[in-house]
Amino acid sequence: MEVLRRSALLLALSLYTAFAAGPFVWAAMMSLRTTTEITRDHFALPIPAHFEKFPLAWFSSNYSVYFSNSAMIVLSAVLILTIVGAMAAHCFARYRFRLNRVLYFLIFSTIIFPPQITIIALFQILVQYGLYDTKAGLVAVYVAIQLPLTIYILETFFARIPSDLFDAARMDGYSEWAIFWRVSFPIALPAVATTVILNFILLWNEFLYAVVLITDEANRTLPLGIQRFMGDQLEDTGMIATGLMIAIVPVILVYAFFSEKLIQGMTAGAVK
Amino acid sequence: MAVVTLDRLSKRYERAHKPAVEEVSLTVADGEFMVLLGPSGCGKTTTLRMVAGLESISSGKLAIDERVVNAVPAKDRDIAMVFQSYALYPHMRVRENLAFGLRRRGVARPEIDQRVKDVAAALGLSELLDRRPHALSGGQRQRVALGRAIVRDPKVFLFDEPLSNLDASLRASTRQEIAKLHRRLEATMIYVTHDQIEAMTLGDRICVMHDGKVAQIGPPLEVYRRPASVFVARFLGSPPMNIVPARLDGTEDRLSALAGGGGFGLDGAVDPARLPADRAVLLGFRPEDVSLASPESGPRAIVQAVELLGAETIVSATLEGGGEIAVRAPRDLVAQPGEPIGLAVPPQALHLFDPATGAAIPRRAS
Ligand SMILES: Nc1ncnc2c1ncn2[C@@H]1O[C@H](COP(=O)(O)OP(=O)(O)O)[C@@H](O)[C@H]1O
Ligand SMILES: [Mg+2]
Numbered sequence: 001m002e003v004l005r006r007s008a009l010l011l012a013l014s015l016y017t018a019f020a021a022g023p024f025v026w027a028a029m030m031s032l033r034t035t036t037e038i039t040r041d042h043f044a045l046p047i048p049a050h051f052e053k054f055p056l057a058w059f060s061s062n063y064s065v066y067f068s069n070s071a072m073i074v075l076s077a078v079l080i081l082t083i084v085g086a087m088a089a090h091c092f093a094r095y096r097f098r099l100n101r102v103l104y105f106l107i108f109s110t111i112i113f114p115p116q117i118t119i120i121a122l123f124q125i126l127v128q129y130g131l132y133d134t135k136a137g138l139v140a141v142y143v144a145i146q147l148p149l150t151i152y153i154l155e156t157f158f159a160r161i162p163s164d165l166f167d168a169a170r171m172d173g174y175s176e177w178a179i180f181w182r183v184s185f186p187i188a189l190p191a192v193a194t195t196v197i198l199n200f201i202l203l204w205n206e207f208l209y210a211v212v213l214i215t216d217e218a219n220r221t222l223p224l225g226i227q228r229f230m231g232d233q234l235e236d237t238g239m240i241a242t243g244l245m246i247a248i249v250p251v252i253l254v255y256a257f258f259s260e261k262l263i264q265g266m267t268a269g270a271v272k
Numbered sequence: 273m274a275v276v277t278l279d280r281l282s283k284r285y286e287r288a289h290k291p292a293v294e295e296v297s298l299t300v301a302d303g304e305f306m307v308l309l310g311p312s313g314c315g316k317t318t319t320l321r322m323v324a325g326l327e328s329i330s331s332g333k334l335a336i337d338e339r340v341v342n343a344v345p346a347k348d349r350d351i352a353m354v355f356q357s358y359a360l361y362p363h364m365r366v367r368e369n370l371a372f373g374l375r376r377r378g379v380a381r382p383e384i385d386q387r388v389k390d391v392a393a394a395l396g397l398s399e400l401l402d403r404r405p406h407a408l409s410g411g412q413r414q415r416v417a418l419g420r421a422i423v424r425d426p427k428v429f430l431f432d433e434p435l436s437n438l439d440a441s442l443r444a445s446t447r448q449e450i451a452k453l454h455r456r457l458e459a460t461m462i463y464v465t466h467d468q469i470e471a472m473t474l475g476d477r478i479c480v481m482h483d484g485k486v487a488q489i490g491p492p493l494e495v496y497r498r499p500a501s502v503f504v505a506r507f508l509g510s511p512p513m514n515i516v517p518a519r520l521d522g523t524e525d526r527l528s529a530l531a532g533g534g535g536f537g538l539d540g541a542v543d544p545a546r547l548p549a550d551r552a553v554l555l556g557f558r559p560e561d562v563s564l565a566s567p568e569s570g571p572r573a574i575v576q577a578v579e580l581l582g583a584e585t586i587v588s589a590t591l592e593g594g595g596e597i598a599v600r601a602p603r604d605l606v607a608q609p610g611e612p613i614g615l616a617v618p619p620q621a622l623h624l625f626d627p628a629t630g631a632a633i634p635r636r637a638s
Pocket of ligand 1: 285286288292310311312313314315316317318319
């Protein structure tokens with residue numbers, strides 16, 4: 001009986017793993033094969049494995065530039081989001097001031113607009129301020145679109161920190177600024193890690209804003225770089241797969257690094 | 273060295289229809305242990321938080337050592353507070369919790385370490401210095417909270433019901449620790465509680481609060497023996513003071529209060545000039561001041577229930593003509609519900625209150 005239950009569970013888990021990981025494994029295999037090989041047989045094993053495609057993509061297909069652009073833009077945006085978002089959330093959760101809730105819901109309500117609605121207006125604004133087709137412009141846009149959700153996630157967490165802790169820190173002689181950095185922020189670290197991962201993954205893969213707001217080859221991010229292998233008539237499927245594999249490495253690293261904190265954040269109740 | 277003066281201090285919260293604290297005036301002498309005592313919601317915490325600087329002052333003056341500090345932020349008042357919830361920083365070890373306040377004040381590193389070590393030793397926390405708060409028991413957390421205040425060596429200590437989250441036996445021992453602590457440090461302390469035993473045992477003086485106002489200030493026994501109002505009389509003591517309506521009879525030195533079908537002789541204990549015109553009063557006497565007498569003459573009551581507590585016996589009874597009372601009787605008393613008992617109370621143990629205001633009618637100075 002027990003064996004039967006275990007086997008059923010194992011089977012279900014294996015099916016789900018295959019379902020979730022299948023496309024990933026497939027893309028990984030294709031990243032080691034040439035487009036000609038892929039056209040001949042979509043699902044064949046990568047024998048022989050063309051490891052030289054990775055250096056090729058990195059050096060001759062301009063991937064190093066895309067990669068460092070992506071890294072620069074996304075890391076800046078995530079850093080700003082984390083600091084500004086945490087500070088805003090701290091204020092919303094902790095200070096009583098006029099229109100606190102009004103402002104909070106105003107900011108939060110902007111997430112109901114799909115990007116397609118605002119993107120033309122954004123484009124024009126960026127052009128006017130000379131930020132169109134610049135890395136700084138894209139960082140600003142990324143911060144703007146992700147800030148509401150970041151504040152929302154963090155505010156819920158900050159609001160659960162007992163106010164006695166802040167009062168105790170005030171009695172201990174700390175200023176509001178110091179209290180944020182030395183009490184609020186460290187206690188909220190699990191929630192902060194959650195938003196870091198979330199923002200990083202979303203922005204690392206972001207395509208729509210990047211394709212509309214960036215044209216210059218020197219400013220392109222990874223998702224745009226991968227798109228370059230899709231011609232009008234011909235798609236270099238093999239190189240797209242290689243590009244995807246390169247692009248996914250940082251996501252895995254960030255997730256591995258922050259996931260322990262993420263789990264802590266989700267199982268919450270960390271403060272009592 | 274710190275004298276804390278509250279001068280008609282008031283607090284009105286936004287959108288509250290009446291002030292949470294109203295014109296509280298109080299001077300806490302240097303080195304004094306002052307207890308703020310009152311039922312839940314009477315404004316004790318609010319008063320304490322105004323002294324701490326955590327709550328703004330709506331009106332009135334707060335001074336520490338003659339210096340008005342209304343506008344001085346909490347961090348610059350040099351006051352330490354022990355919170356009801358302990359408020360330990362969950363992300364810091366006990367050692368860092370203790371040192372946090374000193375770091376900010378620019379105390380040198382070796383001195384911080386020394387002071388943390390000393391305080392930890394004094395409170396029996398030495399073994400726990402590297403633990404996080406979540407790995408401590410309630411009593412240990414409470415001691416860390418105390419230690420965090422002590423280590424700073426502040427001008428004034430504030431306590432907000434620090435024992436209310438402990439179980440009964442731990443509460444009793446910690447109470448004695450706090451008393452010892454006060455004797456050792458000789459620091460000015462303000463201690464909030466709703467527990468009369470804590471108030472009686474710890475306080476140099478007690479300030480009883482009621483509805484945001486001061487009801488009475490004085491040394492514990494004085495407040496117990498000379499309550500200024502019906503509220504104070506009933507708040508202190510367990511079971512509380514018996515209060516029954518009575519009518520005064522007789523003249524001058526032969527006054528007595530009529531209740532329960534008999535007279536309680538006052539024997540000149542009250543000043544006749546201060547009596548209400550219609551001579552209707554509230555008569556108060558503590559359960560332990562009643563001695564049982566023959567029910568043939570004098571005030572009488574019918575026994576309703578008898579509680580045998582071992583060391584003593586509490587008798588609940590209904591006074592003849594109405595009014596519930598409690599009597600603390602010797603443990604060998606034999607009484608059955610329905611039995612009549614006679615009551616005798618010595619004149620100096622009788623209290624008279626004005627039925628309209630509840631205020632005590634002053635006794636004649638003796
Ligand atoms: N932050 C607040 N905002 C509004 N009203 C409050 C606030 N804190 C306390 N009160 C009110 O003030 C009164 C006194 O509260 P408090 O000082 O906490 O009483 P205590 O400590 O004696 O139980 C209560 O009626 C309470 O509801
Ligand atoms: Mg309170």
